[in-house]
Amino acid sequence: MQDPNEYLVQALKAKRRARGWSLEQTAQETGVSKAMLGQIERGESSPTLATLWKIATGFDVALSEFTDPLIAGAGGELRQAERLRHQPTQDLMLVASLFPYDAAFGFELFELTLPPGYERNSEPHAKGVTEHVIVIRGQMEVLIDGQWQRMREGDAVRFVADRAHGYRNLTQSPAVFHNLIHYPQQRK
Incomplete structure (x- = not known):
């Protein structure tokens, strides 16, 4: 890699x-x-x-x-989060780009790991962008429309991401979730 x-x-x-x-x-x-x-x-x-x-x-x-090169072809490549997981920025959050953005599909899919005590507030994304968050392990909170929503393993939420939003883990264990980010139109 x-x-x-x-x-x-x-x-x-x-x-x-x-x-x-x-x-x-x-x-x-x-x-x-x-x-x-x-x-x-x-x-x-x-x-x-x-x-x-x-x-x-x-x-x-x-x-x-x-963060990640485009995957060649429409499928067949086994993607393993464990092998893809890394820290792409100076933030402590771990990122595994399970499926980098491809205009043919209009989305990117990440596995994200929030360490204990981590909080990330995100500025609005481009107009029409939506996020789909599914908690895989642990507990976390998602900031949507100014309110923190508690989420547990197996919980899922979809929200408009062209507004301020955020993620936090107030527990003593890592929180792992999938985040599918959908873009409304082909990107430049």
């Missing part, structure tokens, strides 16, 4: 060049400083998950386009 930071560096440079964007224009589009973008591109800094989401939103692409 390619190092996540190396993949991020290559993906960011490629997307920026494909758009013909300077670092300054990329900063304007993403809300991430030119200095931080330069550090990421040089491999000098690992962004937070919030910063990575800002970059993806600014490019109007799925998060996994900066």
Whole structure:
């Protein structure tokens, strides 16, 4: 598996060049400083998950386009969360990209692990994005419309993710969940 930071560096440079964007224009589009973008591109800094989401939103692409290469073909490849699980940013949350975004399907599917005491508040995603959260192990809470909803193993919720939302684990054990993020239209 390619190092996540190396993949991020290559993906960011490629997307920026494909758009013909300077670092300054990329900063304007993403809300991430030119200095931080330069550090990421040089491999000098690992962004937070919030910063990575800002970059993806600014490019109007799925998060996994900066964390994992597209899977070739429509199926047949066995994907094992245990082998894919890594820490793609400086956040403590573990991520396994079970199915990176593919325009043919319109979604990406992650297995996410929240360590004990972890809280992540997410800024709104692009208009029309929805998330589907299914708790696989442990307990967690999801922030939807300003209210924290407690979820246990086997619970599932779907919500509009173009509003502020969040995830937290107030327990002493890791919480593991699947997060299917659906995008309403083909990405750029």
